[in-house]
Amino acid sequence: MIATESLSKRFPRVTALDRLSVDVGPGVTGLVGANGAGKSTLIKILLGLSPATEGRAEVLGLDVATKGAAIRERVGYMPEHDCLPPDVSATEFVVHMARMSGLPPTAARERTADTLRHVGLYEERYRPMGGYSTGMKQRVKLAQALVHDPDLVFLDEPTNGLDPVGRDEMLGLIRRIHTDFGISVLVTSHLLGELERTCDHVVIIDGGKLLRSSSTTDFTQTTTTLAVEVTDTDEHPDGTRAVREALLARGITVESGSGLPGAGHILLLTAQGEETYDLIRDVIADLGLGLVRMEQRRHHIAEVFTEGDEQRKEAAVHGS
Numbered sequence: 001m002i003a004t005e006s007l008s009k010r011f012p013r014v015t016a017l018d019r020l021s022v023d024v025g026p027g028v029t030g031l032v033g034a035n036g037a038g039k040s041t042l043i044k045i046l047l048g049l050s051p052a053t054e055g056r057a058e059v060l061g062l063d064v065a066t067k068g069a070a071i072r073e074r075v076g077y078m079p080e081h082d083c084l085p086p087d088v089s090a091t092e093f094v095v096h097m098a099r100m101s102g103l104p105p106t107a108a109r110e111r112t113a114d115t116l117r118h119v120g121l122y123e124e125r126y127r128p129m130g131g132y133s134t135g136m137k138q139r140v141k142l143a144q145a146l147v148h149d150p151d152l153v154f155l156d157e158p159t160n161g162l163d164p165v166g167r168d169e170m171l172g173l174i175r176r177i178h179t180d181f182g183i184s185v186l187v188t189s190h191l192l193g194e195l196e197r198t199c200d201h202v203v204i205i206d207g208g209k210l211l212r213s214s215s216t217t218d219f220t221q222t223t224t225t226l227a228v229e230v231t232d233t234d235e236h237p238d239g240t241r242a243v244r245e246a247l248l249a250r251g252i253t254v255e256s257g258s259g260l261p262g263a264g265h266i267l268l269l270t271a272q273g274e275e276t277y278d279l280i281r282d283v284i285a286d287l288g289l290g291l292v293r294m295e296q297r298r299h300h301i302a303e304v305f306t307e308g309d310e311q312r313k314e315a316a317v318h319g320s
């Protein structure tokens, strides 16, 4: 879908992209990086709207340096910033954008109605957009990116300014763009956690350089750490502590758990093999406790950041 080769973009004072080489296949791909990492700059180059200083890039097999117009016919773009005229309705605006993309009037009207319904804006579609909430504006921006039935869409920070519920709804919509319509998606965010749930593949850039590009499952592969949660009983009012002590008596050290710093009701321990599972099950049964869950923990994308990036990782994970 997208291929870049040693792509650089230098502004007089800053290098926004620094010899970036990356391949993106079909599906939903997250492009993640802190503010200023170069995400918007990359999108503008890929749309043929801004020339690269060095290197090359292709979108859907088309060279961005010479085939910008052809790329924009087949690629939808949801820009980061608010760009909606306040005294125009969503229907008028999206029909206009559909006409700009070359759809004839009837098709533009039909596609607009379908697309606005898909993004959940059907009821309010005739009201002026000046009175819309942030979430509604983001949906209109998404609808105009989809209205000409592109093969690929670039969504620049679509969850920006949304509350947690709005964020989840937008992420669900993004997922469905691919599953329901087969449109591939490149979505940017400075929040690692939300991409982990939404994307098949994640590309991480930092200071215009590629930090990592891999499938989400590679990022979140299972570890050998087991998380165990149990119920309490009258006999064992702190069931977690009872399990920890019983396991310790059998030579298994719990890395985190009741009574240990920073622990909740979850015991974390390293599995030595199948027998560890059996032993935990037997210990819990002997104590007469209920097993709420026993599962292998997964890595989180945030863990790919190196020690030196700890602060930036925190900022990204906590959405600052």
Ligand SMILES: Nc1ncnc2c1ncn2[C@@H]1O[C@H](COP(=O)(O)OP(=O)(O)OP(=O)(O)O)[C@@H](O)[C@H]1O
Binding pocket: 011, 012, 014, 015, 016, 033, 034, 035, 036, 037, 038, 039, 040, 041, 042, 080, 157
């Ligand atoms: N037209 C421009 N002129 C000068 N510098 C620019 C220009 N556009 C972007 N930059 C700089 O290039 C760097 C990358 O910016 P870019 O907007 O691509 O980052 P980003 O990852 O999209 O971050 P954000 O989410 O904050 O937009 C930043 O340091 C920015 O200040």
